[in-house]
Amino acid sequence: MTRLFLLLAALLLATATPAGAAAPRDIDGYVRAYLDHTGLPGAAVAVTHGSDVVRVAGYGHDAAGAPIGASTRLPIASLGKSMTAFAVLQLVEAGRAGLDEPVTRYLPDFRLADPRGGRITVRMLLDQTSGMADSAFPDLKLPQPHTLAEAVTRLADAPLASEPGAQFHYHNPNYEVAARIVEVVSGQPFAEYLRTKLFVPLGMTGSATVDAPPAGTEGYVRAFGIEVPVSEPDWFTGGSHGVLSTADDLAKWLIAQRNGGGVVSPASAALAHTPAPGRDYALGWTVRDGRVSHTGDWFSHTAAQVLLPGGYGVAVIANTGMALDNDAELLAQGLASLLAGGTPEPALPAGVIADRVLGALALIAVGLAVLGVRRAGRKPRWWRIGPPLLPLVPLVFLPQLLGWVFAGRRGTYAQVLHVWPGLVIALGVATLAGLLVAAARVRALVSGTRGRHQEESGETRGDDRWVSANRRSGS
Numbered sequence: 001m002t003r004l005f006l007l008l009a010a011l012l013l014a015t016a017t018p019a020g021a022a023a024p025r026d027i028d029g030y031v032r033a034y035l036d037h038t039g040l041p042g043a044a045v046a047v048t049h050g051s052d053v054v055r056v057a058g059y060g061h062d063a064a065g066a067p068i069g070a071s072t073r074l075p076i077a078s079l080g081k082s083m084t085a086f087a088v089l090q091l092v093e094a095g096r097a098g099l100d101e102p103v104t105r106y107l108p109d110f111r112l113a114d115p116r117g118g119r120i121t122v123r124m125l126l127d128q129t130s131g132m133a134d135s136a137f138p139d140l141k142l143p144q145p146h147t148l149a150e151a152v153t154r155l156a157d158a159p160l161a162s163e164p165g166a167q168f169h170y171h172n173p174n175y176e177v178a179a180r181i182v183e184v185v186s187g188q189p190f191a192e193y194l195r196t197k198l199f200v201p202l203g204m205t206g207s208a209t210v211d212a213p214p215a216g217t218e219g220y221v222r223a224f225g226i227e228v229p230v231s232e233p234d235w236f237t238g239g240s241h242g243v244l245s246t247a248d249d250l251a252k253w254l255i256a257q258r259n260g261g262g263v264v265s266p267a268s269a270a271l272a273h274t275p276a277p278g279r280d281y282a283l284g285w286t287v288r289d290g291r292v293s294h295t296g297d298w299f300s301h302t303a304a305q306v307l308l309p310g311g312y313g314v315a316v317i318a319n320t321g322m323a324l325d326n327d328a329e330l331l332a333q334g335l336a337s338l339l340a341g342g343t344p345e346p347a348l349p350a351g352v353i354a355d356r357v358l359g360a361l362a363l364i365a366v367g368l369a370v371l372g373v374r375r376a377g378r379k380p381r382w383w384r385i386g387p388p389l390l391p392l393v394p395l396v397f398l399p400q401l402l403g404w405v406f407a408g409r410r411g412t413y414a415q416v417l418h419v420w421p422g423l424v425i426a427l428g429v430a431t432l433a434g435l436l437v438a439a440a441r442v443r444a445l446v447s448g449t450r451g452r453h454q455e456e457s458g459e460t461r462g463d464d465r466w467v468s469a470n471r472r473s474g475s
Contacts, residue, residue: 046251063218077296080243082284133161133169172240179239204249211238219300254313297322324351355422369433376440388434
C-alpha cells in the first residue's frame with residue numbers, strides 16, 4: 001500500500017503544473033484581454049515548459065477576416081535569424097564551416113567597398129559585429145535583390161561603419177550572407193536546406209522560408225488607434241527575416257532550444273544563446289536579465305520569442321506591423337510575467353498613445369491656422385511668413401529623422417507611412433495648415449504693399465495737380 005501511495009505521489013508530481021505557472025485558461029484570458037484592450041486584430045501564441053507544450057492557440061482574425069488558429073501560417077520575420085544560425089552551426093559541427101574562418105573562404109565573391117571586409121568572419125555575421133550597418137549601407141532604401149547570391153554581390157558598394165569585430169550593428173545583410181554560406185557549402189538552396197535539415201527533423205511541417213513576402217500577404221498598421229489593413233511591401237527577406245511559421249511549429253522550435261532538438265548538439269544550442277563577454281547579442285538571440293529572446297518585424301506583422309530562466313518558452317506572432325513598439329513583444333512580456341506568477345494588465349502600445357498626442361497637436365494646428373488666416377491682414381510683416389512653415393522641415397526629412405529613432409535603419413516615405421502613419425498624417429496636416437497661414441500672410445502683405453503704393457501714387461498725382469493749378473493762377 002505504501003508503494004502504491006508513493007507511485008501515485010510521483011505521478012502527481014510529474015504531471016503537476018510547475019509552481020507559479022499559469023494554466024492554459026489564464027493564458028487565453030490574458031491574450032484575449034490584450035486584444036480587447038489594444039484592438040490588436042489577431043495573434044498566434046505558443047507556450048512551452050521544458051519538453052512540454054503548455055498552450056498553442058490562435059486568437060482573433062487575419063486581414064481577410066478568417067480566424068487565426070494554432071496552424072495558421074504567419075510571418076515570424078527576424079525570429080528566422082535564430083534558425084539561420086542553427087543551420088550554420090550544423091555545418092560547423094559537420095566540419096564543413098568554421099565560425100572564425102573568413103567569409104571569403106566560402107564566398108569568394110564577398111567583396112565590400114572597404115578592404116577591411118576581407119577580415120569579416122562567419123561568427124561576426126551571426127553576432128552582428130561585422131562592421132556592416134544600416135547607417136553605412138541603408139539596405140531598406142536601396143533596390144532590393146531577388147536571390148541570396150544577388151544579396152551578396154550588391155555589397156560590393158557597401159562601406160563599413162566600424163572595424164570588423166569591434167561593434168554591434170543590427171543589419172539584415174549579415175544574415176543574408178550567412179544564409180548564402182549555407183547554400184554554397186551545402187550545395188542546396190537555402191529554403192530546401194532549412195526544410196530538410198531543420199523543419200522536417202523537428203516536425204515543423206507548417207514552416208517555410210521565402211525570399212520575399214508571398215503575394216497577397218496582408219496585415220495591419222495602426223493610425224490614431226485604428227487598425228488599417230495593408231499589403232506587405234515587396235522586399236527581400238531571404239536568410240534574415242523570411243520564415244513563415246505557426247504556433248504549433250514555434251512550440252517545437254522553443255523546445256528544441258533546450259538541447260538542440262537533435263538538429264544541433266546541446267553545446268551548439270548553448271553557444272547560440274551565449275554572447276561574447278561585454279555584449280548581449282549571441283547567435284540570432286539577445287540575452288538580457290537572464291532571458292534569451294528575439295523580436296521580428298515586417299511592415300504588416302510582428303513576432304517575438306523568449307526563453308525564461310524557469311524553463312518556459314514563449315513565442316507570439318501578431319498581425320500588426322513594425323511601429324514604436326512591437327505588439328508581439330508586449331504580449332510575450334505579459335505572458336512571461338503571468339508565467340512567473342504575476343498579474344499583468346494589458347497596456348496600450350506607446351504608438352497608440354503617441355498617436356493620440358499627435359492627433360491633438362494636429363487639431364491645435366488646424367485651429368491656429370483658422371485663427372492665423374483670419375488675422376493675416378493685421379500688421380503684415382515678411383518675417384511672419386516663415387514660422388508657419390516650420391512643420392515642413394521634419395516632414396521633408398522624416399526618413400532621416402526616423403533613422404535615428406530606429407538605430408540607423410533608414411527607409412523610404414512609403415515605408416515610413418507603414419511604420420508610423422499617424423506621424424506622417426499629423427505632420428502633413430500641420431504642414432498644410434502652416435502653408436495656408438503663410439499664403440494668407442503673403443497675400444495680405446502683397447495687398448498691403450499695393451495699397452500703400454496706390455495711396456502714394458494718388459497723393460503724388462494730387463500734389464502735382466495742386467502745383468499745376470497754382471502755377472496757372474499765378475500766371
